[in-house]
Amino acid sequence: MKTEHGLPAGFDTNLGWLMGQVFHAHLTAAQHALADFPGSQRGYMVVHAAVNGCARNQIDMANQLGLDRTVMVYLVDQLVAAGLVERMPDPNDRRSRVIVATDAGRARLAEAARVLGLVEEHVLRALDPDERGRFRDMLRRLAAHHLANGGNEHDACVVAEAVADK
Amino acid sequence: MKTEHGLPAGFDTNLGWLMGQVFHAHLTAAQHALADFPGSQRGYMVVHAAVNGCARNQIDMANQLGLDRTVMVYLVDQLVAAGLVERMPDPNDRRSRVIVATDAGRARLAEAARVLGLVEEHVLRALDPDERGRFRDMLRRLAAHHLANGGNEHDACVVAEAVADK
DNA sequence: AAAAGATAATCTGTGAGACAGATTGTCTGT
DNA sequence: ACAGACAATCTGTCTCACAGATTATCTTTT
Numbered sequence: 001m002k003t004e005h006g007l008p009a010g011f012d013t014n015l016g017w018l019m020g021q022v023f024h025a026h027l028t029a030a031q032h033a034l035a036d037f038p039g040s041q042r043g044y045m046v047v048h049a050a051v052n053g054c055a056r057n058q059i060d061m062a063n064q065l066g067l068d069r070t071v072m073v074y075l076v077d078q079l080v081a082a083g084l085v086e087r088m089p090d091p092n093d094r095r096s097r098v099i100v101a102t103d104a105g106r107a108r109l110a111e112a113a114r115v116l117g118l119v120e121e122h123v124l125r126a127l128d129p130d131e132r133g134r135f136r137d138m139l140r141r142l143a144a145h146h147l148a149n150g151g152n153e154h155d156a157c158v159v160a161e162a163v164a165d166k
Numbered sequence: 167m168k169t170e171h172g173l174p175a176g177f178d179t180n181l182g183w184l185m186g187q188v189f190h191a192h193l194t195a196a197q198h199a200l201a202d203f204p205g206s207q208r209g210y211m212v213v214h215a216a217v218n219g220c221a222r223n224q225i226d227m228a229n230q231l232g233l234d235r236t237v238m239v240y241l242v243d244q245l246v247a248a249g250l251v252e253r254m255p256d257p258n259d260r261r262s263r264v265i266v267a268t269d270a271g272r273a274r275l276a277e278a279a280r281v282l283g284l285v286e287e288h289v290l291r292a293l294d295p296d297e298r299g300r301f302r303d304m305l306r307r308l309a310a311h312h313l314a315n316g317g318n319e320h321d322a323c324v325v326a327e328a329v330a331d332k
Numbered sequence: 333a334a335a336a337g338a339t340a341a342t343c344t345g346t347g348a349g350a351c352a353g354a355t356t357g358t359c360t361g362t
Numbered sequence: 363a364c365a366g367a368c369a370a371t372c373t374g375t376c377t378c379a380c381a382g383a384t385t386a387t388c389t390t391t392t
Binding site: 337 | 363364365366367368369370371372373374375376377378379380381382383384385386387388389390391392
Binding site for chain 2: 007008009010011012013014015016017018019020021022023024025026027030041045048049051052053054064065066116119120123124125126127131134135136138139140141142143144145146147
């Protein structure tokens with residue numbers, strides 16, 4: 001049984017299901033696009049963050065990217081081995097290593113970004129151009145709002161309250 | 167370094183990152199909401215599909231829901247143990263088991279759906295009411311478009327082509 | 333200045349989960 | 363009757379995220 005849209009019956013109003021589908025579509029396409037990028041999408045994110053210099057050290061970057069600190073280790077290992085980033089010792093704090101992109105890393109990132117642009121275009125093909133902009137804008141606001149409220153821990157509380165009072 | 171939105175620099179235009187954030191926000195909240203639902207979100211999906219009668223057998227349902235066939239086995243096991251669904255032997259094909267919801271399953275689904283409604287409301291809080299409708303509509307169309315084009319295998323080809331011609 | 337506590341990166345071990353392959357019972361076509 | 367396909371299940375394997383311990387360093391306390 002399907003709806004007129006071609007979606008499984010009853011799921012066309014399920015936000016989680018819909019987001020999962022679209023997110024997964026993008027994920028799969030991006031995975032192919034970044035197949036030979038060291039560390040795949042997560043590697044891409046790290047190089048991206050390294051180029052933008054968002055983070056002061058590995059843990060900081062891990063937190064910003066939502067990665068586990070132990071994952072960060074072998075992720076950066078791969079990227080170093082591929083010559084895309086370097087672990088620069090922080091002169092102010094010898095415990096910390098600042099992740100900086102190499103020239104090769106910058107070039108590789110630019111190329112990957114180009115391909116990812118095509119992927120995004122492909123995923124959003126069902127929307128007309130001005131809608132794509134609005135969709136992006138809404139996503140941006142949703143993500144910002146989520147990050148602003150302390151992220152996931154907060155969500156749990158809200159839900160718990162909601163369940164409590166029937 | 168952050169943008170004026172509070173997002174990590176450079177990621178505010180990254181569709182995958184944005185979707186990941188919002189999807190993850192919903193995922194986490196839904197996980198809490200369905201914490202004591204057998205099989206969690208996937209269990210919920212199965213009961214939901216069972217109530218709507220979308221599938222003729224387990225494999226069919228697994229395909230529609232994007233689950234592995236072996237996962238389906240212990241997922242349905244849990245739900246049967248909890249008394250939410252039953253494996254009805256298909257009289258026309260004794261290889262197949264049709265997954266049907268029990269009355270308890272229907273009731274449990276309704277309650278879970280109510281809570282998930284609150285979760286969705288919470289996740290979309292950053293949008294004003296009419297925007298939420300449009301956001302849902304866009305997602306619906308994106309998902310439908312993706313399913314219409316044979317799903318993920320297709321995406322891979324498109325990307326491959328795109329990468330080929332620089 | 334020495335001791336105690338916190339923090340960054342790393343290493344190790346473990347548990348959960350996804351998936352491939354084999355197995356059994358059943359259907360379909362020849 | 364036989365071969366091949368298919369549904370459900372079982373088993374084994376492999377990956378991967380995460381907790382906990384470890385080392386080096388910084389900070390604060392006394």
